[in-house]
Amino acid sequence: MLSPALLVRDVRKVFRKRSSEQWALKGVSFSVANGETYGLLGPNGSGKSTLIRILSTLLLPDGGEIEVLGYRLPEREREVRQNIGRVSVDAAFYKKLSARENLVYSALLYGIDQRTAERKSLDILAGLGFPSARFNDPLEEMSRGTQQKISIARALLVDPPVLLLDEPTTGLDPQSKRDVQEFIEDLRRRKGTTVLLTTHDMAEAERLCDRLGLLAHGRLVAEGTANEIKEAAGTEGLEDAFLKLSGEAFEKEEAEA
Amino acid sequence: MNGLRQMRGFMYRDHQLTKRYWSWVVVFAFYALVNSATVALIGVASKDLRLTLNLTLGAVLWSFLSVLFNEIAMSIAFERWEGTLEYTFMAPVSRLVHLMGVSSYALLYSMVRAVVVLAGLFLFLDLSLRGANLLGIVLVLMVSSVAFVGLGLIAAILPVMSPERGAEATNIFQGILLLVSGIYYPVSVLPKWIQPFSVLSPATYALRASRKLLGVEGPVGAGHPLQGSSITAVLPDLLILAGMGLAFVPLGLWIFGRVEEWAKRAGKLKRTG
Numbered sequence: 001m002l003s004p005a006l007l008v009r010d011v012r013k014v015f016r017k018r019s020s021e022q023w024a025l026k027g028v029s030f031s032v033a034n035g036e037t038y039g040l041l042g043p044n045g046s047g048k049s050t051l052i053r054i055l056s057t058l059l060l061p062d063g064g065e066i067e068v069l070g071y072r073l074p075e076r077e078r079e080v081r082q083n084i085g086r087v088s089v090d091a092a093f094y095k096k097l098s099a100r101e102n103l104v105y106s107a108l109l110y111g112i113d114q115r116t117a118e119r120k121s122l123d124i125l126a127g128l129g130f131p132s133a134r135f136n137d138p139l140e141e142m143s144r145g146t147q148q149k150i151s152i153a154r155a156l157l158v159d160p161p162v163l164l165l166d167e168p169t170t171g172l173d174p175q176s177k178r179d180v181q182e183f184i185e186d187l188r189r190r191k192g193t194t195v196l197l198t199t200h201d202m203a204e205a206e207r208l209c210d211r212l213g214l215l216a217h218g219r220l221v222a223e224g225t226a227n228e229i230k231e232a233a234g235t236e237g238l239e240d241a242f243l244k245l246s247g248e249a250f251e252k253e254e255a256e257a
Numbered sequence: 258m259n260g261l262r263q264m265r266g267f268m269y270r271d272h273q274l275t276k277r278y279w280s281w282v283v284v285f286a287f288y289a290l291v292n293s294a295t296v297a298l299i300g301v302a303s304k305d306l307r308l309t310l311n312l313t314l315g316a317v318l319w320s321f322l323s324v325l326f327n328e329i330a331m332s333i334a335f336e337r338w339e340g341t342l343e344y345t346f347m348a349p350v351s352r353l354v355h356l357m358g359v360s361s362y363a364l365l366y367s368m369v370r371a372v373v374v375l376a377g378l379f380l381f382l383d384l385s386l387r388g389a390n391l392l393g394i395v396l397v398l399m400v401s402s403v404a405f406v407g408l409g410l411i412a413a414i415l416p417v418m419s420p421e422r423g424a425e426a427t428n429i430f431q432g433i434l435l436l437v438s439g440i441y442y443p444v445s446v447l448p449k450w451i452q453p454f455s456v457l458s459p460a461t462y463a464l465r466a467s468r469k470l471l472g473v474e475g476p477v478g479a480g481h482p483l484q485g486s487s488i489t490a491v492l493p494d495l496l497i498l499a500g501m502g503l504a505f506v507p508l509g510l511w512i513f514g515r516v517e518e519w520a521k522r523a524g525k526l527k528r529t530g
Contacts, residue, residue: 015524053527056347060521081349092340094270096277105273108266109348111259138277154344 003070005162005194006032006055011064013050013218024050026218027064034161035192037184039199039209041242047218048198052166055196056086068162082110085155089167091147095140099125099150102139103157110158117157124153127186129179145176152180156187163187165197169204177204184208202238212238216246260354267358268365275366286370289320290377296441297382307477313378314471315440315464321371321398322405322460326431328363329356329409334416334424346526352517353510356413360406367402386471388482393470397463397491400498404459407505408434414516417525434458439465459501466491466498 013025025047032038042048053059055068057077066073068080093102100118107117122132128149139147148168155163165184169177181204187193199205205212206226214222214229222229222245226238233241275282293316300309336342345355378384412430416423437444437451438460444452455461468474469491472483488495520526 053343053524056343058343058347058521058526059524060518062522078349078351081347084347086344086347088343090340092342092344094274094339094341097270097273101270101273105266105270106344106348108269109263109345109350111262111349113262114269 003067004031005034005036005069006030006038006196007065007067008051008055009065011051011054011061011066013047013054013059013061023218025054025061028215028218028220029064030213030220030223032194032196034194035188036211037188037195037197037209039197039205039212040215041199041202041205041212042215043246046215046246048215049166051215052086052088052164052196052198055080055164056084057081082158083160084162084164085158085160086164087148087151087155087166087168089170091139091144091151093139093147093150096138098136098138099130099142099153100135102150103154106154107157112157120157121153124156125149128152128183143173143176145172148172148176148180152183159191160193162194163196165195167198167200169199169201181208202242206238214242214245221245260351263348263350263354264358264361266350267355268362271359271362271366286373289324289370290374293317293320293374293378294381297378301382307473309382309384310471310473310477310483311468312441313382313384314467314473317371317375317378318398318460318464318467319435319440320374321367322401322463323431323435324367324370325363325402325405326409326412326434327427328366329360329406330412330427330430331416331424332356332359332363333413334427337416337420343527346517352514356410356510356513360409363409364402364406386483388485389472390470390485390487393485393488393491394467396488397466397470397495397498400495400502401459401463403502404498404505407502407507407509408459410506410509410513413509414513417513417516417520420525434460437461459498459505462494462497462501466494 008031009029010027011025011029012023012027015022015024028047028051030038040048040051050059054061054066057073057080060074069083071079073080100121103121104114104117108114122135125135126132130146130149134142134146139150152168169180172180184195185208188195197205197208209226211223211225212229213220222232224232229245230236230238230241233244235241235244296316297309297313300306300312333342336345412427415426415430419426433454437447437454438458439447439455440460444455444461447455469486472485475484477483517526
C-alpha cells in the first residue's frame with residue numbers, strides 16, 4: 001500500500017501561559033491520500049490553524065507523529081518545507097512591494113531563478129483571472145481578493161505536491177471566491193496535488209473535498225465523505241451535521257470535566 | 258548554488274524595500290548627517306582640532322556600526338510588522354543562509370550610509386585627512402563589522418522571544434553599546450562600574466584602533482599632516498576584533514537556533530506573536 005501524502009497520528013499540542021494551559025489538539029489522527037482533497041471543518045479555536053501551522057513546520061507538537069510525503073517531522077523539516085505550499089487566511093506580503101517583487105523574492109528562497117519566477121507567476125495569475133497589467137503595482141493598492149490570488153500564486157510557484165489552504169476564500173467577494181475554487185479544482189485535475197483545506201464554508205467543503213474531518217475543541221469528532229457525515233448525523237445538510245456533531249463533542253467534554 | 262540564490266533572495270527583497278521606502282532612507286540619512294555634524298561642531302566651537310577629529314571619527318564609525326547592528330537585530334521585528342514572518346521561516350532556507358543574506362545587505366547599506374554621512378560632514382567641517390591611514394581604518398571597519406554582525410544575530414533573538422518587548426530591548430542593547438564603547442570620549446571617563454563592560458564591545462577596539470590610524474593620538478595642528486599609525490601598531494586590536502567576530506557569529510547563530518526551536522514549541526513563531 002502506498003504511504004499517504006499526509007499522516008497525522010495522535011497529535012497533541014498544548015499552549016502554556018503562566019499558570020494556565022490550553023489544549024489546542026488532544027490526539028488528532030487522520031491521513032490524506034496522494035491527490036486527495038481533505039477538508040478540515042471546525043469552529044474558531046477548534047485547532048484547525050494549529051494543525052496547519054504544525055504541518056507548515058512553524059509549530060512543534062507536544063506528542064504524536066506527523067509525516068508529509070513520507071518525511072517525518074520535525075526531523076525532515078527541510079524536505080517537508082521544499083514540498084509544501086501554503087495559503088493562509090491573511091495574504092501576508094510586503095505591501096509596499098509589487099506582486100512581481102513579492103513573488104520573485106519568494107521564488108528565490110525556493111531556488112527558482114528570477115526569469116522563471118516571473119514567467120511562472122504570470123502563467124498562474126492568468127489562470128486565476130489576475131490582470132497582468134497590475135503585476136508591477138504595489139500590493140497595498142490591491143483588494144483582498146486580488147492579494148489572495150497572489151498568495152495562491154506564491155504557493156504554487158514551486159509546484160508543491162502538497163498544498164495547505166487555511167481558509168483561502170474567507171472574506172473574498174463572490175467572483176474572487178469562484179475563481180479560487182475553480183482554480184483549486186483545476187489544479188487537482190491537472191497536477192494531482194494533495195490539498196488540505198480548512199474552511200467555514202460548508203458549500204465550499206462539499207464542492208471541493210473528497211473527505212471531511214470535523215474538528216471540535218481539539219478533537220476530530222467525525223470523518224468521512226460529506227454524505228457519510230450527513231448520514232451519521234441524521235441531517236440533510238452538512239451545516240446541521242456539523243452543529244450536531246460538534247455540539248455532541250462539547251457535551252462530552254463537559255461531562256469529562 | 259541554491260544557498261547563493263537564497264541569499265540573493267534576501268538581498269533582493271531588502272534592496273526593493275529600500276527603494277520603496279526611499280523617502281525614509283533619505284530622512285534617516287539626513288538625520289544621521291545632521292546629528293554627526295552637530296556632534297563634530299562641538300570640537301570646532303572649542304577650536305580643538307584633535308577633539309573635532311575624534312568626534313568626527315566617532316560619529317562616522319557609529320553611523321556605520323549602529324546601522325549594521327540595527328538592520329540585523331531588527332530584521333525579525335520588521336518581518337513581524339510586515340506580517341511575512343511565517344512565510345520566511347517555512348521556506349526551505351537554512352538559518353545560516355537566511356541571516357547571512359540579511360547581514361550582507363545590511364553591510365552594503367550601512368557602508369553606503371556611512372560614506373554619505375562622511376561626505377556630508379565635509380560640508381560642515383574644514384578638515385584635512387592628509388597623513389591618516391584611511392585604508393587601515395577601512396580594514397578595521399571591515400573586521401569589526403563581522404563582530405557586529407554576530408552581536409546583531411544575538412540581539413535578533415529578542416523580537417523572536419517577545420514580540421511586544423523584543424524590539425524595545427534591541428534598542429536598549431544598542432544604547433548600551435553606544436554608552437560603553439567610548440564613541441565620543443575615552444572609556445576612562447565612564448564611571449568605574451561601567452568600564453568593565455566596554456571590553457565586551459567590539460566598537461571599543463574599533464574606535465581605539467581607528468584613532469591611532471587616523472593619527473589623532475599624535476601631534477595635531479592646522480597645516481600639519483596627520484601621523485596615522487601603520488597597521489602593525491593596531492594589530493592587537495585587530496586580532497581581538499577578529500576573535501570577537503569568530504566567536505560572536507557562530508554564537509549568534511547557535512543562540513538563534515535554540516530560540517527558534519523554543520519559539521516553535523511555545524507558538525511564538527507567528528506574525529502576531
